[in-house]
Amino acid sequence: MKRFLSPADIGDLHQALQEALAIKADRYANVELGRNKTLLMIFFNNSLRTRLSTQKAAMNLGMNVIVLDVNQGAWKLETERGVIMDGDKSEHLLEAIPVMGCYCDIIGVRSFAKFENKEDDYSEKILQQFIDYSGRPVFSMESATRHPLQAFADFITIEEHKRTERPKVVLTWAPHPKALPQAVPNSFAEWMIAAGYDLTIAQPEGYELDEKFTQGATITHNQDEALAGADFVYAKNWAAYSDPNYGKVLSKDMSWTVSKEKMALTNNAFFMHCLPVRRNMIVTDDVIEAPTSLVIPEAANREISATAVLKRMLESL
Amino acid sequence: MKRFLSPADIGDLHQALQEALAIKADRYANVELGRNKTLLMIFFNNSLRTRLSTQKAAMNLGMNVIVLDVNQGAWKLETERGVIMDGDKSEHLLEAIPVMGCYCDIIGVRSFAKFENKEDDYSEKILQQFIDYSGRPVFSMESATRHPLQAFADFITIEEHKRTERPKVVLTWAPHPKALPQAVPNSFAEWMIAAGYDLTIAQPEGYELDEKFTQGATITHNQDEALAGADFVYAKNWAAYSDPNYGKVLSKDMSWTVSKEKMALTNNAFFMHCLPVRRNMIVTDDVIEAPTSLVIPEAANREISATAVLKRMLESL
Amino acid sequence: MKRFLSPADIGDLHQALQEALAIKADRYANVELGRNKTLLMIFFNNSLRTRLSTQKAAMNLGMNVIVLDVNQGAWKLETERGVIMDGDKSEHLLEAIPVMGCYCDIIGVRSFAKFENKEDDYSEKILQQFIDYSGRPVFSMESATRHPLQAFADFITIEEHKRTERPKVVLTWAPHPKALPQAVPNSFAEWMIAAGYDLTIAQPEGYELDEKFTQGATITHNQDEALAGADFVYAKNWAAYSDPNYGKVLSKDMSWTVSKEKMALTNNAFFMHCLPVRRNMIVTDDVIEAPTSLVIPEAANREISATAVLKRMLESL
DSSP states (O other): OOEESSHHHHOOHHHHHHHHHHHHHSTTTTTTTTTTOEEEEEESSOOSHHHHHHHHHHHHTTOEEEEEEOOTTTOOEEOSSSOOOOSSOOEEHHHHHHHHHHTOSEEEEEOOOOSSOHHHHHTTHHHHHHHHHSOSOEEESSOSSOOHHHHHHHHHHHHHHOSSSSOEEEEEEOOOSSOOOSHHHHHHHHHHHHTTOEEEEEOOTTOOOOHHHHTTOEEESOHHHHHTTOSEEEEEOOOOOSTTOTTOOOOOOGGGSBOHHHHTTSSSOEEEOOSOOOBTTTBOHHHHHSTTBOHHHHHHHHHHHHHHHHHHHHHTO | OOEESSHHHHOOHHHHHHHHHHHHHSTTTTTTTTTTOEEEEEESSOOSHHHHHHHHHHHHTTOEEEEEEOOTTTOOEEOSSSOOOOSSOOEEHHHHHHHHHHTOSEEEEEOOOOSSOHHHHHTTHHHHHHHHHSOSOEEESSOSSOOHHHHHHHHHHHHHHOSSSSOEEEEEEOOOSSOOOSHHHHHHHHHHHHTTOEEEEEOOTTOOOOHHHHTTOEEESOHHHHHTTOSEEEEEOOOOOSTTOTTOOOOOOGGGSBOHHHHTTSSSOEEEOOSOOOBTTTBOHHHHHSTTBOHHHHHHHHHHHHHHHHHHHHHTO | OOEESSHHHHOOHHHHHHHHHHHHHSTTTTTTTTTTOEEEEEESSOOSHHHHHHHHHHHHTTOEEEEEEOOTTTOOEEOSSSOOOOSSOOEEHHHHHHHHHHTOSEEEEEOOOOSSOHHHHHTTHHHHHHHHHSOSOEEESSOSSOOHHHHHHHHHHHHHHOSSSSOEEEEEEOOOSSOOOSHHHHHHHHHHHHTTOEEEEEOOTTOOOOHHHHTTOEEESOHHHHHTTOSEEEEEOOOOOSTTOTTOOOOOOGGGSBOHHHHTTSSSOEEEOOSOOOBTTTBOHHHHTSTTBOHHHHHHHHHHHHHHHHHHHHHTO
16 A cells, blocks of 8 residues: 555455454554564644554554654745745755655655645645655645544444444534634545445535535535434534635534434434544533543544554555 | 552562662663553653653663653643633543553653642642543653652662661752742652651741651751751752742742852762752752762663663553 | 764775665664664754654664754753853753763764854864763764764765766855855865865855865865866855854855756766755756756765764764
8 A cells, every 4th residue: 555545545444444453453463564664754733643643553563653743834845846945945845755755664644734725735735745756655644635544443433333234424513613624524424435334414504525525425404304313423523615615614503512412313323523622512521421422442443543554554565 | 550659659669779770780671571562751841851761761671652742831631521612722631631541551741830729739630630531550750749750769879879777868958040849859858758768858947848748857947957967968949838938939048059068067978969950059060060979870860760660560561 | 983073983984885885785784783772862953854864774773762852942051160050041061961871872963053153163062062971972963063974975975876986076155045054065075085086165255164174175266167077066055164254144146056057067967965955046956856966865875874873883882
């Protein structure tokens, strides 16, 4: 596997699941596979779960790890040819990225949507440059439009807890004080659809996601209808995708908060969220603390999805 | 050992000393013990000695290490239930801490007293949350009220240099330009008392420490009387503990600086300090540079105390 | 090898080259050599290539690595004796540096020229303190006046590409918007001379380097004459060295930019630069992207030079 952005990169999800569960049963089983191989983790944005779980995953495989924190403000790469570089950009990506590739075997990149330019964000401008110029296998540690390690972990978590072959999964928008990228809901939708689940997406008007991620899902503005009969409820906030409101907060409607009353509409559903979560905005205390809350098991599975992805990449070196 | 805050956690000090000396004689003797075990070091405050010595200790034991620097300003955890999290706190400790526990086997935490609220500081609010919610063994890398890795290293250093079975040890306050926490003197006092030494604490009026750490020590406001016959002089500044002056600087009296003249009152005592030290405030150049100064051996023993603590924790996993 | 600052420290360059090429052919051949040995990398300044390549080098040798980033503003070390430390300096170098030496086997230091005081810079005040007080072998990861890991990598790169026994190598000044230290040109000059190459240094008037690094080179203010017949062109900006202009930018003359027309004067020369490089200031896009550009191979050889240096130091422990 030379890149990891979407479920298509990982191929058969059932097989990937079996690999993940084998890792979970014995997470150091492949500790010789990564011997004398180096993972470079590049963070253009802050990270807690991804930083820790991906380092742990690399260690599970016996890899060496180098973490590079890039202050997005301080390290401005020139991306255009022909520019006289007499300003604040001290290096061109055409040098910086191949050089980073020199010192490692696999690269993970975190680079969030900036909400300055929709086309830059949705073309994955920064991540794509690493794919094109680093000469190494590259995986997303959450990029502008996707967070596949999270969605893979969510998929594993659902498979571990599902009570029917094809569960009803509801992805519901919920209120939040700030504008958040669409990376998590985009990836969640595309993985749930790839897994063959019955996916419903509920959101207020104006919050439609990019259709390329949601083909096959039922889409509604009625949260209560969506929740009826749900087996899994995945709450998440995101800012608007559609023009002319790209990156804007259109609603903070607290009636969308996932509460005990909302969960009562479901088929005794499990509650999920990628974390970090704003309590009593996204979800109430009682729902996130209930035995049916999977937020900690999901986070724990981040180590497993990352180990599975790195294992595939090591095998392809 | 599931937590390490005080000498009570480590049990018999004589046995702990023997373990420490065995480690010092062959510091990689247990390099297989930590194989495929991960230490997570979380810093809410800056660190030089603790960061380096604890990493080295984990490496002595063959552990993997992940270091997480938390900008206390930037990463504000909500701690109350029921709060609508629409402000600057993006995560609740009830999610953040169990998640950190998912990716490691042992957790070290540094979190200083803030001097904003004495009860928060003296209840070890942050450290205790890691103990309660992480699901992992937790040790202090200097918390609000204690610095046990330092005091354990000090104990080892005294045992290596003492000339009598029960030395006279003097902990003396000394002047400093800023308000410093009581963690070091608290732990030093409780370890010296646990070791059965003859401990005297000298400080200006108003600088009494919390009695729970000093039961059994002789306490005086007369530094010269305290120093008479001392075998070890441990200098340290701390801010006031007693109400209503908690966290305040009450004195910068330079007559308390440990000088050659002061050391002449002692039984040719060794000089000790945990570092970093303000020269010619806490201690004069000639005293800290004398052959009887133990400041570097103490610092070197930080690696040993940390290795001994991690070894105990690994053995209990 | 107890220190690494200049070619004199590494001795016979031909033998060092053979060691480097052996490492490049099998970079994990010595992975047992560094077992249970710890490298401490201390950065007083930012780093990309040096940080990554030196960590990779240490991993090639099976070493443990601790990276310490020191904010030069925040961590001010007192260096004088007798000072009453009641200001913003919280630690004296006479404690800080020996303590750092306690927790490692080898130390790498990055500390750039500050351009505040020429004598401080050219006496390598900070690096020298580590050599004098740490008790450990010390190597420069770019210090005030030298960047020997870069120059060693450049030497390897030239040896890999040279078409004659004694190539003509031209070090040419080129324009840049900011004042840059002389460390790279100083080291490049002294390594090229030590390698026995035909070295010409071209620069505008006022940009003469310290003669101690350039003895044996041909020095000219005429770039075109210098380039005639060159086999290798090494472009670099530096600020003035000579008094009273130390650290100043005297020229941004764009006629010194290395262009296709300039390269046409050479003997089909290879183009070199240490990176990061300002395109279309130092060098045009077409020259740096040409097949004769060695900027990426040079950077890749940073791993090799660092591995060779660490190997020598490990062998001498």
